[in-house]
Amino acid sequence: MESFPQQIYKGLQNISASMFVGLCKKVGTSQEVAIMRATEDIRYMVERRVTPYDGIITMMSGSHKEGFRLKGSDIDLMYWFNDHRVIMDMSQSEYYNTANTVLILSDSSESPPGFTLLQLLTPSRYREVQSACVRMNARVYISSSTFRQVTCSAVFSNSTVHGPCGSGDIAGVEYDTAVCFVCDFWPQSASSWIDRCHSWPDPEVVDDIVRNGCHLVAIGHPLGPHENEEWRISFSRAEYKLVYSMSHCQFLTYGLLKLFLKEVLNQQSEETNKLLCSYHMKTTVFWAIQQNTLPHWCPQNLLAGFWVCFKLLLKWVYKGICPNFFIPQNNMFLTKVYGSAQNRLFLQLHELYKKGLACLLQSSSIRSYIIHVLYNPRLSICTDESMIRSEVDFDMLIFATFSAVRISARSLYQTTKAIHVIEQFVESPMTHHQVVIIQRITAFILQSTSFLLIQNIHTNTGVDKQMYIADKLSCHMLKLAAKFGCVSDMLYIAMYYYKTLRYREALSVIEMTKVKLAQPYLMYNERVDRERYTEAVGGQSWSTKMRQAVAGDIILDTTICYISELIPEQQSALQNRRPTLNIPVFVMLHFLEFLCYRQIDTTLSQAALDELQVLVHHDQGQYILYIDRDISWEILGICQQITGNLQAALYSYQQSLITQYPLQQIQTATQRRIQDIVLSTQHQ
Structure with missing residues (x-):
C-alpha cells in the first residue's frame, strides 16, 4: 500500500497535470503559442526592413507578443520614429550619420534607477517632438509629460492617457499605444543583469537581448526630481525574448499567475485591486526561473512552480520591495505598495497563503480542473499536447x-x-x-x-x-x-x-x-x-x-487606389492614420458584382444590390463582424446612391456613422456623402 504522503504527492501531481491540460486549452499548447509568436515576428521583421529610414516602426508588445490569447487581455503597441536614436554617451554618436539621424542623449545622472532625461542634440522635424521641448540649464530636453499628451491619440482617436500610453477600447478589446524612442545600446544601469545570467537565459539569448538595446517610454518617476521631464527605460523587447526562452510549463505558470491575479487577487477589495498588475506576475516568474528555485519544471510540477512564485510575491509585498528584473535598484512597489494599502494587501495574500493550493479554487477559470481530479483521484491525466487540440x-x-x-x-x-x-x-x-x-x-x-x-x-x-x-x-x-x-x-x-x-x-x-x-x-x-x-x-x-x-477579409492599403468608388473612404482612413480598410469578403463580392453589372445589365446589377442589402440589414455576425459594420453600411450606401435611391443611401450612411463602431475611421467620407445627398435633394 502507498503511504499517506505518497498519495498526497501523487494527487498533487494529478492536479498539476489536469491544470496543465486546462491551461493548454485556455492559454495555448506549445505549438499554438509558437504559431502566434511566429506570425507577429515575421510581420515585424518584414515591415522593419520595408519601412523607410524616415518612417515609423510599429512593434506589438505585451501579452499578444508573448503568445497569449487570454480572453480580456489587451493589445499593446509600440511606435517609434525610425530616424531618431537615443545614445547613452556622446562617443556613441559616431555610429550614426547625423545628416539624416536625430540624436537624443540619455542623461540619467539626476534620475532614479530605471529613469532618465532625454536631451535633444539635433533638431527633429516631427511636431510631436518639437512641441515637447523644454529648456533646462541651457539645454533642450524632451518633456515626457508633454510628449505623452500630444501623442496620446496619435494612433487611435479619443484615447486617454494611461501610464506612458494612449489607452482605449475598440469593440470590447482594450489597447495601449506607446509612442516612444529607440536606443540601440544596452543601458549601463542594467549591466549587472548580464553578469547575473548564469543559469538562465542561455548566453545566445543574453547576447541577442543586449545587442538589440532598449526603448524609452514617456513617463517619469513620481518621486524623481524631474517627473514631468523624465523617461522610463523600457525592456519590452528583452522581456518577450525572455518569455520566448521559457519552457512551455514555465510559460503556463506565468499564464496561471495572470489568471490568479485577475480572478482572485484583484477580487479581494477595491482598496487593493489596482496595486498589483500583470507586470509584477511576469517579474516573479523571471526571478523564480533565474534563481533556480524549482529545479524541474514539468506538467506534474505546475502547482509547485505556481507556489514558488506566489511565495516570492508574498515576500515582496511584506517588504514593500519588488525589484525590477533588469535594474533591481528600481523598486516597482515604491509609490504603490506602501503604508496601509501595503498592510491590507499583505493580509489578504497571507490569508490565501494559509489556505495553501486550495486558494486556486477561487479562480473561476481553473477551479474545474482541480475539482475534476479531486472527485476522480485515480484518474490518469494525459499531458500529450497532440491530444489536447x-x-x-x-x-x-x-x-x-x-x-x-x-x-x-x-x-x-x-x-x-x-x-x-x-x-x-x-x-x-x-x-x-x-x-x-x-x-x-x-x-x-x-x-x-x-x-x-x-x-x-x-x-x-x-x-x-x-x-x-x-x-x-x-x-x-x-x-x-x-x-x-x-x-x-x-x-x-x-x-x-x-x-x-x-x-x-x-x-x-x-x-x-x-x-x-x-x-x-x-x-x-x-x-x-x-x-x-x-x-x-x-x-x-x-x-x-x-x-x-x-x-x-479583403484588405485595402489606404494609399493605393483599388476601386475609385472607395477613394473618399480610403482618404478619410488615411487622414486618421489607418493603414488599411478591412472589407468583409461577401460585402466585397456583392459590391464588385453590382459595379460590373452596372456596365452590362442593370437588372442583374439590381439583383446584386438586393443581395448586398439583405446581407447588411440581416446578418447576425456570421458574415459581417460587428467591427466591420461601418464599412459594410457605407458600401451599401454607395451602391444605393449610384442607383439614385438617395433616401435609402442616406439611411445607410447614417447607420454607418451613428450606430456602428468607427473602427475604419471613415466618418469624414460618410459625412461628406451625407452632405452631398442633402444638397442634391435641396436643389431638386
Whole structure:
C-alpha cells in the first residue's frame, strides 16, 4: 500500500497535470503559442526592413507578443520614429550619420534607477517632438509629460492617457499605444543583469537581448526630481525574448499567475485591486526561473512552480520591495505598495497563503480542473499536447492570425525590398507554420505591387507598350497570389479587371469565387463546419487548406487606389492614420458584382444590390463582424446612391456613422456623402 504522503504527492501531481491540460486549452499548447509568436515576428521583421529610414516602426508588445490569447487581455503597441536614436554617451554618436539621424542623449545622472532625461542634440522635424521641448540649464530636453499628451491619440482617436500610453477600447478589446524612442545600446544601469545570467537565459539569448538595446517610454518617476521631464527605460523587447526562452510549463505558470491575479487577487477589495498588475506576475516568474528555485519544471510540477512564485510575491509585498528584473535598484512597489494599502494587501495574500493550493479554487477559470481530479483521484491525466487540440483548432488559430499579417509597402521600392526579405526566408529552414505565414505575406505584397504598378504607369506615362507590359505583369502577379493565397484572394483579380474596365472578365472571376465561397466546408471569421471541413481537407497541408477552404477579409492599403468608388473612404482612413480598410469578403463580392453589372445589365446589377442589402440589414455576425459594420453600411450606401435611391443611401450612411463602431475611421467620407445627398435633394 502507498503511504499517506505518497498519495498526497501523487494527487498533487494529478492536479498539476489536469491544470496543465486546462491551461493548454485556455492559454495555448506549445505549438499554438509558437504559431502566434511566429506570425507577429515575421510581420515585424518584414515591415522593419520595408519601412523607410524616415518612417515609423510599429512593434506589438505585451501579452499578444508573448503568445497569449487570454480572453480580456489587451493589445499593446509600440511606435517609434525610425530616424531618431537615443545614445547613452556622446562617443556613441559616431555610429550614426547625423545628416539624416536625430540624436537624443540619455542623461540619467539626476534620475532614479530605471529613469532618465532625454536631451535633444539635433533638431527633429516631427511636431510631436518639437512641441515637447523644454529648456533646462541651457539645454533642450524632451518633456515626457508633454510628449505623452500630444501623442496620446496619435494612433487611435479619443484615447486617454494611461501610464506612458494612449489607452482605449475598440469593440470590447482594450489597447495601449506607446509612442516612444529607440536606443540601440544596452543601458549601463542594467549591466549587472548580464553578469547575473548564469543559469538562465542561455548566453545566445543574453547576447541577442543586449545587442538589440532598449526603448524609452514617456513617463517619469513620481518621486524623481524631474517627473514631468523624465523617461522610463523600457525592456519590452528583452522581456518577450525572455518569455520566448521559457519552457512551455514555465510559460503556463506565468499564464496561471495572470489568471490568479485577475480572478482572485484583484477580487479581494477595491482598496487593493489596482496595486498589483500583470507586470509584477511576469517579474516573479523571471526571478523564480533565474534563481533556480524549482529545479524541474514539468506538467506534474505546475502547482509547485505556481507556489514558488506566489511565495516570492508574498515576500515582496511584506517588504514593500519588488525589484525590477533588469535594474533591481528600481523598486516597482515604491509609490504603490506602501503604508496601509501595503498592510491590507499583505493580509489578504497571507490569508490565501494559509489556505495553501486550495486558494486556486477561487479562480473561476481553473477551479474545474482541480475539482475534476479531486472527485476522480485515480484518474490518469494525459499531458500529450497532440491530444489536447484537434486539427481544426490548429487550423482556426493559424488562419485567424492572418488578419495581423499586413505589410505596409506603399511604393514599388518598398515592395521590392519586401520581396528580397521574403527570398531570404525562403532560402533558410522554415517550420510548416512559417511557410504558410510567408505565403500569406507574399500574396499580400504581390497584390499591392500589382495595383501600385498600374497606378504608377497611369500617373507617369501614357506609352501603350509600357502600359501593356505593366498590365501583363500585374495580372500575372495577382493570379500567382491567388494560387497560393486564400479563396478570397481571387477577388483582387476581379478588382483589377474592374479597375481596367474588363467587366466581363471580372464577372467571370466573381462567379468562380462565388462557387468556392459557397462550399459548406469554408472557414471564415473562425466559423466552420468542423465535420465537413475535416472531410474535405483534413490531413492536407496548411497551404492546400488555405487555397481550397479558407477565406479572409479583403484588405485595402489606404494609399493605393483599388476601386475609385472607395477613394473618399480610403482618404478619410488615411487622414486618421489607418493603414488599411478591412472589407468583409461577401460585402466585397456583392459590391464588385453590382459595379460590373452596372456596365452590362442593370437588372442583374439590381439583383446584386438586393443581395448586398439583405446581407447588411440581416446578418447576425456570421458574415459581417460587428467591427466591420461601418464599412459594410457605407458600401451599401454607395451602391444605393449610384442607383439614385438617395433616401435609402442616406439611411445607410447614417447607420454607418451613428450606430456602428468607427473602427475604419471613415466618418469624414460618410459625412461628406451625407452632405452631398442633402444638397442634391435641396436643389431638386
